[in-house]
Amino acid sequence: MSGTDSNRPVSRMATANRWYDLFSRGARDWLRHNEKVRETVREQLPDLIAGTDILSRPGDRTVQVPVRFLEHYRFRLRDNDAEEGVGQGAGKPGDVYRRARGREGGKAGEGGSGDGELQFVLELKVDDIVEWIWEELRLPDLKPKTTDALTDEDLVQEGWDRRGPRARLDRRRTVKEAIKRRAAQSDPVPFTNDDLRFRQLARRKRPAINAVVVFILDVSASMDETRRKLAKAFFFWATQGLRRQYGELETVFIAHTNEAWEFSEEEFFQVAATGGTVASTGFRLASEILAERYDPARYNQYLFYASDGDNFGDDRDSADRSLCELGDGMNFMGFVETPQNPFESSKSEMGRLFNALRVRNYPVGIYTVHNDGDIWDAIRAFFRQQQEAA
Amino acid sequence: MSNQQLSQYAPRLEGMARDYGLDYYPVDFELVPNTFMMEVAVYGLPVRMPHWSFGVRYIYQYVQHRMGHSRIFEVVFPGDPNRAYLVTDNKLAENTLVTAHVLGHADFSKNNALFGRMQSQVGFRIVEQAAERAHRIQQAIEEHGQRHVEAVLDAALALEQNIDVDRDLMRSDYPVYAAAHDRETPTRGFRGRYAHLPGEDRQAGGEHGLRRSPVPPQPEYDLLWFIARYGPELEDWERDVFLAVREESFYFYPLFACQIMNEGWASYWHARLLREADFLPQQLYLDAIKAHSDVVRPYAGSESVSLSINPYHVGFCIWEKIIEDRGLDAAFRIRTEEDDYGFIRNYLDEDLARQLQLFAYTHRRPRAGEDRYVVEDRDIHQLRELILAPKFNYGAPRVYVQHLAVDGSLTLRHEAGIDGRGLDLPRARKVLEYIQRVWRRPVRLHTAGGSGEEEVLEVSD
Numbered sequence: 129m130s131g132t133d134s135n136r137p138v139s140r141m142a143t144a145n146r147w148y149d150l151f152s153r154g155a156r157d158w159l160r161h162n163e164k165v166r167e168t169v170r171e172q173l174p175d176l177i178a179g180t181d182i183l184s185r186p187g188d189r190t191v192q193v194p195v196r197f198l199e200h201y202r203f204r205l206r207d208n209d210a211e212e213g214v215g216q217g218a219g220k221p222g223d224v225y226r227r228a229r230g231r232e233g234g235k236a237g238e239g240g241s242g243d244g245e246l247q248f249v250l251e252l253k254v255d256d257i258v259e260w261i262w263e264e265l266r267l268p269d270l271k272p273k274t275t276d277a278l279t280d281e282d283l284v285q286e287g288w289d290r291r292g293p294r295a296r297l298d299r300r301r302t303v304k305e306a307i308k309r310r311a312a313q314s315d316p317v318p319f320t321n322d323d324l325r326f327r328q329l330a331r332r333k334r335p336a337i338n339a340v341v342v343f344i345l346d347v348s349a350s351m352d353e354t355r356r357k358l359a360k361a362f363f364f365w366a367t368q369g370l371r372r373q374y375g376e377l378e379t380v381f382i383a384h385t386n387e388a389w390e391f392s393e394e395e396f397f398q399v400a401a402t403g404g405t406v407a408s409t410g411f412r413l414a415s416e417i418l419a420e421r422y423d424p425a426r427y428n429q430y431l432f433y434a435s436d437g438d439n440f441g442d443d444r445d446s447a448d449r450s451l452c453e454l455g456d457g458m459n460f461m462g463f464v465e466t467p468q469n470p471f472e473s474s475k476s477e478m479g480r481l482f483n484a485l486r487v488r489n490y491p492v493g494i495y496t497v498h499n500d501g502d503i504w505d506a507i508r509a510f511f512r513q514q515q516e517a518a
Numbered sequence: 519m520s521n522q523q524l525s526q527y528a529p530r531l532e533g534m535a536r537d538y539g540l541d542y543y544p545v546d547f548e549l550v551p552n553t554f555m556m557e558v559a560v561y562g563l564p565v566r567m568p569h570w571s572f573g574v575r576y577i578y579q580y581v582q583h584r585m586g587h588s589r590i591f592e593v594v595f596p597g598d599p600n601r602a603y604l605v606t607d608n609k610l611a612e613n614t615l616v617t618a619h620v621l622g623h624a625d626f627s628k629n630n631a632l633f634g635r636m637q638s639q640v641g642f643r644i645v646e647q648a649a650e651r652a653h654r655i656q657q658a659i660e661e662h663g664q665r666h667v668e669a670v671l672d673a674a675l676a677l678e679q680n681i682d683v684d685r686d687l688m689r690s691d692y693p694v695y696a697a698a699h700d701r702e703t704p705t706r707g708f709r710g711r712y713a714h715l716p717g718e719d720r721q722a723g724g725e726h727g728l729r730r731s732p733v734p735p736q737p738e739y740d741l742l743w744f745i746a747r748y749g750p751e752l753e754d755w756e757r758d759v760f761l762a763v764r765e766e767s768f769y770f771y772p773l774f775a776c777q778i779m780n781e782g783w784a785s786y787w788h789a790r791l792l793r794e795a796d797f798l799p800q801q802l803y804l805d806a807i808k809a810h811s812d813v814v815r816p817y818a819g820s821e822s823v824s825l826s827i828n829p830y831h832v833g834f835c836i837w838e839k840i841i842e843d844r845g846l847d848a849a850f851r852i853r854t855e856e857d858d859y860g861f862i863r864n865y866l867d868e869d870l871a872r873q874l875q876l877f878a879y880t881h882r883r884p885r886a887g888e889d890r891y892v893v894e895d896r897d898i899h900q901l902r903e904l905i906l907a908p909k910f911n912y913g914a915p916r917v918y919v920q921h922l923a924v925d926g927s928l929t930l931r932h933e934a935g936i937d938g939r940g941l942d943l944p945r946a947r948k949v950l951e952y953i954q955r956v957w958r959r960p961v962r963l964h965t966a967g968g969s970g971e972e973e974v975l976e977v978s979d
Contacts, residue, residue, distance in 0.1 A: 139532060139545040139599070141525045141617075153566075154557045154580070157573030160664075164570055200571035201948035202676050203915045203932070205939055206968070211881045212894075214904045216816040216831075217823025219877040221895035225823060 162250075165195055169250060195250045258368045283329045292326025301325040339374040339428035339459075341367060342418070344410040346435030347383040347399045355466040358497045359434035362464050365507050366432060374428065380417055384410035386440075390417065407439045407478060411450035424457035434464040437476025448481055455490040462493045462510055521549055523610055527798065528617050534791050535621045539850065542624035543598040543642075547617065549606045555590045556583060558603060562770060563595070565649035567762065568656070569671045591813070592616040596627030598642040611805030614798065618791040622784030626776070629850070632857050633772040639687040640769045651762040658755050670756050673952040674742060674763040679914035681764055682740035683771050689743060696731040738919040741930075742767065750926035751958040767912075772857075775909060779861045782833015783853055785814045786841070789834070816875070825891055827876065827905065835874055836865050862905055868898045878904050915941055917963070927978075928957055932965035940966030940973060950977040 219225070288301060306323040310316035343363050345356070371377045381396040382388055385403030388410040414431060422429065431454060439447060455461055463482040479494060486492040493513050495506035528547065535542075550558075558564050560575045582588035591612060594602040602620040604613050627633045641647055659667045738744045746752070746760035773780070792798065792806050814834050818824035841849045856864070878896035881889075896904070916933040923929070930950075934940045946963060954961045960978035967973040 139528065139547065141528045141547040142549065152553075153568065154553075154560055154573065154576030157568055157570055158576055159573070160568070161570040161573035161577075197574045197577075198570070200569075200574070200672070200676060201945045201952070202678075203680070203917055203949055204942045204945050205915055205937055206942045207883060208939060209883050211883075212904055212907075213825060213879055213881065214827055214901060215823055215825040215877055215879055215891075215893075216827045217818050217875055217877070219823050219875070219879070219893040221877075221893050223893040225825070225879070225891040225893070226889055 161198060164198055165250060168198065169195065169252070254368060258365075258372060282332050284332045285327055286330040287328045288325040289328045290322065290324060290326070292328070296327040296329075298325050298327050338376050338378070338426055339370060339430065340378045340380060340418070340422045341370060341430040341432065342380040342382065342414045343396070344382045344384065344388075344407075344414060344431065344433045345396065345399075346385075346405055346407065346410075346433075346438075347401050348385045348405045348438075349402050350405075350436050350438060350468065351466070355436060358466050358500070358503065359464055361500070361503050362434065362495070362497060362506055363432060365503065366430075366462070366510060369507065369511055370430060378422070378427075380414070382410050382413050382417075384413070388413040404440055405435070405438050406443045406447075407433070407435065408443050408446040408450045411447060411454055415450060415454055418454070418457070428459045429457055430460050430462070431458055432462045432464060433478070434466065435478055437465050437467050437478045439477040439481070441477070444477070444481065447478075448484070451481065451485060452488075452490070455485060455492070458491060460491045460493065460513075461485070462495060464506065465494065465496045466498070467496060521604075521606065521608075521610055521613055524549075524604075524613055524617060527614050527795075530797055531614075531618050531791055531795060532621060534795065535618070535625070535787065538787075538790075539846070540621060540625040540787065542621065542628045543596075543600055545594070545600040545602050545620060545624050547602045547604060547620070549613070550603045551606055552583075552590075555593065555603060555605050556580060558593045559590050563648040563766070564601075564603075564645055565652050566766070567652045567671065567759075568659075569668070569675055571675060591809075592620055594620050594623045595645050596624070596633060596637065597644050600624045600627070601645050609805065609809075611802045612809045614802065615788050615792060615806040615809050618788035618795075619784045621791070622787030623780060625787070626780050626783045626853055627772075629854050630772070630776060630780075630857075631854055632776060636683075636687075636768055636772045640765060644769050648766060651766070655759060655762065658759065662755070667759070669952075669955050670759045671763075673745070673949075673956050674760045676949050676952050677741045677745075678763060678767050679912040680739065680741040680917055681743070681767050681771075681912070682738075683768065683775075683912065685740060687765065687768050689740075691747060692733060692735050693731055695728045696735070733922040734919050737931075739916070740764075741917065741919060744919045745953070745957065748922055749957055752956060756956060771912060774912060775857045775859075776861075778829040778833040778836075778858045778905075779853065779856060780833070781830045782835075782837045785810075785830050785834040786837040789814070823877075825879065825881075832866075832874060832876075832905075833861075835870060836861065839870055840865055858909060859906055862902050866898070866902055866905075871898055871901055876901055876905075917941075920964070926957075926959035928953070928959065928961045930961070930963045932963065934966030934970075940968070940970075943967075943973065943975065947975050947977065950975055954978065 288298060302319075302323050302325050305325060306319050309320070309323060310318075345351070345359055347356070351359075367377065367379065379393065381391045381393055383391055383396060383399045383401070384405075384407065385401045386406040386409065387403070389399075390413065391399060410433070418424070418429060451461070461482075463478060465476065465479055467476060482492050482494050486494070493510055495502075495509060497503055497506050524547075554564075556579050557576065560579050561572055566572070579588065583590075590605065591608065592602060592604050594600055600620070600623075602624075604616050604620075608616070627637070655667060655671075733748060734744065742760050742764035746757040746764070749757070752760075789810055792803060792810075795803075798806075814830045815828065816824055816831055817826060817828050837849065840852060852861070852865070878894045878901055879891045880894055881891050915937050917930055918933070919928065920931040921929040932941050932946075941963075943965075946965065950961050950963055954977040958979075960976060962977075963975045965973050965975070
């Protein structure tokens with residue numbers, strides 16, 4: 129300004145903020161990015177959550193999915209075995225350096241792969257996920273057992289009575305009665321005993337909306353970590369699907385080798401044991417628990433059994449018998465097989481057993497699961513079958 | 519001391535700058551909050567089209583900033599007037615330094631030939647123009663929906679660097695007919711006699727000496743322009759989006775291609791102007807010089823090594839040496855004529871490279887946790903080329919349009935020979951998918967595979 133010709137345009141210095149604090153385009157586009165991530169997550173959901181790690185905390189009603197930032201792709205050369213570059217400092221030919229973690233003054237490499245990459249965690253509600261999956265896989269809703277077979281007793285309010293316990297006094301109704309009476313009488317008293325009205329309850333039957341799912345897991349040595357995870361993932365999503373349908377879903381977790389034990393959900397998947405495989409122990413324990421706690425007239429009953437298919441030959445008849453016994457009261461029995469040999473699915477000992485049950489018209493399904501990707505097929509097959517059966 | 523003082527220092531610094539012969543369009547300085555600055559750094563422009571990819575960069579920048587790894591001092595948009603943004607929260611000393619720095623940039627952008635050529639095409643009010651384009655795209659979003667516009671921007675921004683800076687911003691279409699002197703059918707001389715055998719029908723086109731020229735007639739490197747101009751099924755507003763991205767890309771090119779020179783030049787002038795500004799309080803001068811040496815130094819300091827070079831420091835040292843050896847007039851001439859290629863090749867000599875402790879290294883792809891950077895023995899020529907290597911072709915692989923077929927399918931080809939290797943195939947496929955969504959006909963890309971064999975990617979509906 130000073131010291132320049134008066135006709136030359138001058139520079140200006142504005143030191144006062146104007147409205148720049150209001151800018152938030154970065155945040156806007158960041159939100160849009162997150163929205164896209166959610167969409168992507170939703171599209172790839174089956175893949176993403178079949179990675180069974182997200183199920184690590186079974187009690188939670190949300191899952192945290194680590195998500196990488198979306199990349200806006202550009203043409204890039206393929207990675208070379210050796211990249212050359214220029215650095216600055218006291219480097220002599222032959223010196224070898226390693227990158228210090230997290231502190232590199234330069235701009236982040238264009239790829240942004242390797243150190244310093246940011247990840248963020250997306251929290252998803254399990255209910256939302258289930259909702260999406262149902263849409264995505266177009267899974268049917270389940271039907272409870274037919275009403276005449278399965279009933280719950282319910283007390284419903286039906287009409288009024290002049291007598292009853294105080295707790296059921298309907299004041300509004302009582303006052304109305306009093307007003308009517310007073311209108312008709314020439315010299316009315318405010319209330320008489322005749323004005324009192326009590327709510328009446330009646331017993332009515334309604335279809336049961338309770339359900340119990342029994343999970344039986346073979347925990348003998350041949351069921352390794354991977355197999356158990358697959359079984360767990362199947363169990364988890366089957367439960368979520370059933371939970372959509374039934375008001376109250378109770379779960380029973382049983383693990384067996386040559387004996388059987390009941391576990392809590394948390395402990396269930398941690399169990400490891402050695403010993404032979406005698407499946408009937410598990411089925412018998414299931415029968416006992418069901419008979420004791422879950423009246424078949426009041427509960428829809430589901431059973432899932434996961435194993436690699438092996439069972440002691442001696443146990444065949446016993447297992448068959450206990451399964452038949454169970455099958456009579458069941459809505460459905462599913463066998464989740466994580467076979468040792470991919471080509472032998474359903475030809476295993478347990479596979480044959482369940483197949484035989486199916487032939488005899490028991491409500492049975494068999495699902496072979498080799499890897500994460502199969503879980504969705506299995507889940508889909510399960511719910512399809514349920515719909516057809518209904 | 520508040521930044522209000524700046525309004526007094528700035529004109530005096532400008533007076534000194536003009537006395538030295540710096541020549542620039544006036545600068546509109548503005549002090550803005552840090553948040554705004556971060557956005558400007560991410561978007562490249564104060565107001566720019568919305569796109570989710572900016573959001574990702576924003577978060578990176580934000581995290582860097584919060585961890586204290588990144589500080590932004592100034593952003594200046596060349597034009598007439600220049601627009602410069604300084605940060606309100608920075609100290610007066612820093613902002614005084616930055617004011618002088620900006621004057622250096624302003625001089626550079628007015629006088630450098632590459633800047634001049636681009637600016638005369640792009641215009642001198644980039645901030646307003648970009649805002650106008652952003653506004654148009656916002657309208658398109660309202661009219662055609664976010665997803666649709668986003669799909670177009672996905673493609674256009676992915677090809678941001680795939681323009682041809684040697685051609686003009688405003689280009690006319692290819693001639694429909696090939697030039698009359700057709701090399702393939704010579705009419706004279708020995709070969710002319712046999713070009714048409716007796717009794718043979720002359721080709722229909724040949725009658726008039728006209729033949730439809732293929733599209734494109736020669737390799738076309740300006741993918742954004744080609745798609746905007748020749749995309750068979752693009753709607754007008756979609757072409758408009760491509761051209762908007764292209765225009766901004768032309769604007770960004772000189773900043774990219776002169777970064778070392780430009781930052782070095784501005785750093786040289788902020789150092790010199792402040793050193794000689796006797797009106798500044800002593801303490802302020804000391805603080806400013808401290809800020810200078812925090813920025814204009816090797817990234818790793820003197821103790822350790824850094825695996826990248828600081829363009830401020832390298833540029834600054836080269837300019838200091840030029841002015842010391844050849845004088846100011848030569849420096850003014852060099853800032854007019856060169857870009858980073860000429861600047862590094864002509865003026866980064868062996869002595870300077872040694873003084874700057876530049877070294878070349880090889881980074882082998884990590885195997886089994888080994889992540890090693892081995893310092894190599896390289897001569898000055900190789901060192902210069904290594905510095906410049908990331909700058910070739912706007913930093914992007916050389917991909918050109920080879921052919922637009924009659925059915926509207928598009929064939930792209932990557933010059934793997936020139937780039938030394940083929941494209942990263944999964945990414946290339948994603949980019950093709952972006953393109954195909956707006957091109958709406960099959961899109962093919964030829965590149966080289968891992969062992970140099972030809973790879974063809976194709977995306978269709």
